[in-house]
Amino acid sequence: MRANTDTTIRLATGKILAAFSVTEDIKKIRISHRQTAECALPGQFINIKTSDSLFPLLRRPFSINRTNPAQGWFEILFRVVGAGTNALAQLKIDSDIDFVGPLGNSFSLPDKSQNSVLVAGGLGIAPLEFLAQKLTEEKLSAHLFWGNQSSEAFSYQKQFSRLNLKTFFATDDGSLGFRGNVVTLLERELAALKDENICIYACGPNPMLRALQNFAAAKNLTCQVSLETMMACGFGACMGCNVEKADGSGYFYVCQDGPVFDIKEIRIYG
Amino acid sequence: MRANTDTTIRLATGKILAAFSVTEDIKKIRISHRQTAECALPGQFINIKTSDSLFPLLRRPFSINRTNPAQGWFEILFRVVGAGTNALAQLKIDSDIDFVGPLGNSFSLPDKSQNSVLVAGGLGIAPLEFLAQKLTEEKLSAHLFWGNQSSEAFSYQKQFSRLNLKTFFATDDGSLGFRGNVVTLLERELAALKDENICIYACGPNPMLRALQNFAAAKNLTCQVSLETMMACGFGACMGCNVEKADGSGYFYVCQDGPVFDIKEIRIYG
Amino acid sequence: MANLQVSLGKIQFSNPILTASGTFGTGEEFSPFLDLNHLGGIVTKAVTREPRAGNPHPRIAETSAGMLNSIGLANVGVDRFIAEKLPFLKGLKCRVIVNVAGKTIDEFAEVIRRIESAGGMDGYEINVSCPNVKEGGMAFGTNPDVTAEITKKARQVTDKFLTVKLTPNVTSITEIAIAAENNGADALTVINTLVGMAVDIRSRKPKLATITGGLSGPAIKPVALAKVFQVAGAVKIPVIASGGIMNVKDVIEFLITGASAVQIGTANFVNPKISEKLVDDLDSYCEEHQINSIEEIIGTLKLND
Amino acid sequence: MANLQVSLGKIQFSNPILTASGTFGTGEEFSPFLDLNHLGGIVTKAVTREPRAGNPHPRIAETSAGMLNSIGLANVGVDRFIAEKLPFLKGLKCRVIVNVAGKTIDEFAEVIRRIESAGGMDGYEINVSCPNVKEGGMAFGTNPDVTAEITKKARQVTDKFLTVKLTPNVTSITEIAIAAENNGADALTVINTLVGMAVDIRSRKPKLATITGGLSGPAIKPVALAKVFQVAGAVKIPVIASGGIMNVKDVIEFLITGASAVQIGTANFVNPKISEKLVDDLDSYCEEHQINSIEEIIGTLKLND
């Protein structure tokens, strides 16, 4: 993974330029903040104070989903699940948004000879879309495998038209694309790709990541994965975001050593 | 004091019909709820859940300031001082408002021979305006003495034009009306009234009420006073709203035995 | 309809939702808001031998996600309780537990004895955990020997259901729990309030006349859960949970952790209908999660992967 | 500019705003956000003799107005602390207090001794109150004799400022406080976290791998205030307050109640600039209220009318 070279983490105030509903419970917010838009790297995240009140108390981390450095904004994509995301969804256009960032390391881009394969589960698409944006800017193409519980979230696919992506979809119920989980789909299609020099980038729920870990190990594929854990600070002070090292020698801290890890180096929890 | 004869306390949901700013930090909210508008009595209050969140946790009590039974609404008047009133001030027109009420006893109206004198300190005007409305409906006139720290709140006086009131103002800095406290003003004007058969109704901060208690005792005047204390439940369950009985024999509970008391029967705290 | 009935040894409740002492009056105060008979049970405000006026004003203050109180066991005394409240309580179909307090070790049994002679109620909750009185209260509940003796004397005057309400303000709550269990308690109520304080910085005075008081509400839920976990692991008798329960998720958390029933306290002030609503919400939760009997989930905390 | 300086016996702080151990790393982590030298002092994350990896994942959970943690004293050990962190800390102009923990009674003094041989820091905070380790930690801090012995041994290896950090999870905090005072503590830090727990009802697992953890944040402020009040009334040495401090009003509340300085903990995660902001806010507060020296308000709680 690429270490964060731009060390300027900031406590910043952005402005909400726009808010979109992707589905009933998936939202996108566009935040104006030039420095973040300019220096954020794919895989990095910001830690947002979603409400002025004590409820919820802690910040909530969100991946940077897309940037527009020229216009000085970036976007986050999230699902409304609890107090923090509910508060976020209620923020009005033009209101201020208080965040710390950009935080964490970032995906290492492939070298020109490598074929990028992006594997997303649900909202795991969030950081991978930013990666796809960078790849497109670098004139690199990539394959995206995206799994979801139902076809609902795929109304989102028009967003991909601006990206240099070949897309493969999977749904649990088969309502769109392959019926089954996205790692099975990847397994099937990868044979067709007939290309061993691939580099996998993944983000999604842990069961998916575990399946991917097994698959990558079996096929000896390199795979970078972006992890989620509970976080308090987001910048290495609280020691709350630990994940176990694969060799059992201790812990990584997701906010600082990650969120992007080589899938071989970590133990993935239930 | 009149005991509450209408025993129907309700957990009710009203709708906010309108919101006004009297001054920068004094607000008025009009709430649509027919039963409350019809049965509430002057001196009674409602206990509002000002926010869906845990902050603030407890309800906040507010006097009923004015009712319009024909149109099925009532109003509350409040100063933005803390978490609860801040949340109230942010409620939008048409949103629901969750309250318990009407609560507490009410002012006993004067008999026809009596002269009503209303004495308000600051936002103590809230329940007294409702009383003045009732007196006006009963074709009774009254004197209102209203004290404030500065003249700011007196922009409110146009509200009194619909009421059968003779008004006397006092401000601490003399910027409007009498310079000094409202009880001193009352003392001075009462001589002019040359009428011993008066009935005082008061609401305001405790120092004012203590001064009034001394004055009423010295002149042997009857005085009904509406008290404020911290409250949790508002309907006699938590025992949190106690005030000491004047004879030292125990406590009254403001939400149930009051908020209106004969000023002779209570000890007024610092 | 799922089966919400819970059995706590010698007593059964139609559902695990009870109301906490001191937050529900004698139930009558809540009649305008809900049907008391839908609840699993009511625990009354503390009853003492003599009438008590309680502590001076101010008695309550709000804190972050919590409240402080220093009511000080204000109540009309056992004789007036029997004369004025018992008839109403006897007419109820839900369980009624009387919360009992005292200044002396003997007073607890004496209060229970008098209520028993008047026909008795479904059970008694021994309050050795009130932080707001100088004599008795928490001073008793922090001492295992005193807790043991009070429990034993209470046990001598009644065969009814007896739960001892424990204070969290101790180094070892399990030690006190075991003392109560060994001396005849049928259940333990865990927890009473935490000792807390607030200061008004303008006047530089404590916000409570008694300086410190009892902290309740969602702020203390994590402490209550930890104590329920510890006590449920240390005794064989059932545990009744109290502390910060606001919604059905909280109820489930406590049941999973090992409580057989829960008490709703501060939440009654926030929403006077909440206890009845929680019975309905619990039923819906069971339906949604295919739980046939609520007892299936009690103590099902998973400790290993 | 008001005079914000506070004197805690043998040590002075330019202002009463310190940061709490475990919530501020070694300060360096906060350099992007504020000027560390504006603070009264920094208390480092706990240092132990051996390196410690800390507890398994998950280690944190959010609760109402609070959070639970079970970090478990993860740290690089005293030798790497000396090699890697001491040079940076020595360069700071604010006070630096090292929080020290250990599995055995002797370990505390040993850690201090090694740091002292490396030149030492301004002072040490003895952490006998961590609820998240099996050996040592809170088990020490709930026992007055053990607290006494650890304090005495630490006193033997340093003349520097020594504060003992107390746990609220005891029946009598004053007993432990007095044991520390009598054995050479220069000050007491009140309080460490409360034992708490949370359950994920979907998985029926505890939200922390260690089941219970330490509760911090605004939820515990009332408990911290009560403990500061009790301890300040029982000892002659100064008290440093910790627990739920989020804003300048909270700081004033604790100073009025008897604390000579305060520590900012969980609030650093919510707003990484908060500690420096509180120094400014405190200054403004003093100006507004015509307070010339912040020491004027320490312990000014009014108890009678």
Ligand SMILES: Cc1cc2nc3c(=O)[nH]c(=O)nc-3n(C[C@H](O)[C@H](O)[C@H](O)COP(=O)(O)OP(=O)(O)OC[C@H]3O[C@@H](n4cnc5c(N)ncnc54)[C@H](O)[C@@H]3O)c2cc1C
């Ligand atoms: C580095 C990093 C990057 C992240 N990026 C994103 C992102 O781009 N978009 C995004 O939506 N989220 C992202 N998350 C997760 C996001 O922070 C959580 O969704 C958010 O904290 C939920 O907060 P809440 O207050 O709404 O829910 P909480 O009140 O904290 O939780 C409510 C309920 O939702 C459950 N829950 C919590 N998180 C999730 C989840 N991720 N999925 C499903 N259920 C959950 C909890 O167990 C709980 O039962 C990221 C997390 C990390 C660590």
Ligand SMILES: Cc1cc2nc3c(=O)[nH]c(=O)nc-3n(C[C@H](O)[C@H](O)[C@H](O)COP(=O)(O)OP(=O)(O)OC[C@H]3O[C@@H](n4cnc5c(N)ncnc54)[C@H](O)[C@@H]3O)c2cc1C
């Ligand atoms: C029966 C009754 C009727 C009431 N009627 C009204 C009414 O009609 N209009 C109205 O504005 N208020 C009324 N109050 C008071 C009202 O409930 C409080 O103003 C309100 O609770 C403040 O809530 P808050 O959450 O905004 O402030 P809090 O966060 O509770 O308090 C913030 C700060 O304001 C201070 N404070 C609290 N109350 C007052 C106050 N009344 N004046 C000045 N400072 C205060 C507190 O000490 C604290 O420092 C009534 C109270 C009672 C008991």
Ligand SMILES: Cc1cc2nc3c(=O)[nH]c(=O)nc-3n(C[C@H](O)[C@H](O)[C@H](O)COP(=O)(O)O)c2cc1C
């Ligand atoms: C205002 C008030 C009065 C209380 N009175 C009593 C009492 O008389 N007896 C008792 O055992 N507990 C009493 N308690 C404690 C509650 O029964 C309950 O155990 C505690 O509040 C924690 O639960 P909660 O967080 O749900 O409120 C009282 C609590 C409050 C808030």
Ligand SMILES: Cc1cc2nc3c(=O)[nH]c(=O)nc-3n(C[C@H](O)[C@H](O)[C@H](O)COP(=O)(O)O)c2cc1C
């Ligand atoms: C994540 C975290 C880690 C902590 N680590 C330590 C520690 O290593 N040593 C210690 O003495 N206290 C530790 N504490 C306790 C804090 O220093 C502080 O006393 C406590 O959190 C209460 O203050 P607060 O409510 O302001 O956070 C830790 C607290 C948190 C939240």
Ligand code: FES
């Ligand atoms: S979130 Fe605090 S160290 Fe990672």
Ligand code: FES
């Ligand atoms: S506010 Fe609860 S009894 Fe009066």
